[in-house]
Amino acid sequence: MFRVIFWLLGLVVIISLLRGVIGIIFRGLGELVNPQSNQPGGQRPQNQVPLSGELKKDPTCGTYIAAASSIHETLGGETFYFCSKQCRDKYVASLAR
Numbered sequence: 001m002f003r004v005i006f007w008l009l010g011l012v013v014i015i016s017l018l019r020g021v022i023g024i025i026f027r028g029l030g031e032l033v034n035p036q037s038n039q040p041g042g043q044r045p046q047n048q049v050p051l052s053g054e055l056k057k058d059p060t061c062g063t064y065i066a067a068a069s070s071i072h073e074t075l076g077g078e079t080f081y082f083c084s085k086q087c088r089d090k091y092v093a094s095l096a097r
């Protein structure tokens with residue numbers, strides 16, 4: 001009888017620990033991928049919201065991708081997010097023209 005209670009308590013502790021660890025990992029990844037969000041005094045795009053797990057629109061194909069897992073490129077002080085290198089290259093090429 002008591003064993004079951006201990007098991008449940010242990011499970012709850014383990015799950016909350018895992019959640020904490022996963023949260024820390026995701027925050028760390030977000031900062032690695034998007035280090036500019038921490039720069040003071042840098043020119044920030046107006047529509048940039050400091051939120052992890054944020055969705056960004058790929059300006060080339062219109063797909064929405066998570067900012068943390070996208071390919072991003074800063075052009076003229078504004079950061080753009082792309083689903084693939086092909087999309088990024090296309091967009092850069094269209095600007096250069």
Ligand SMILES: [Zn+2]
Nearest residue numbers: 058061083087
């Ligand atoms: Zn794309």
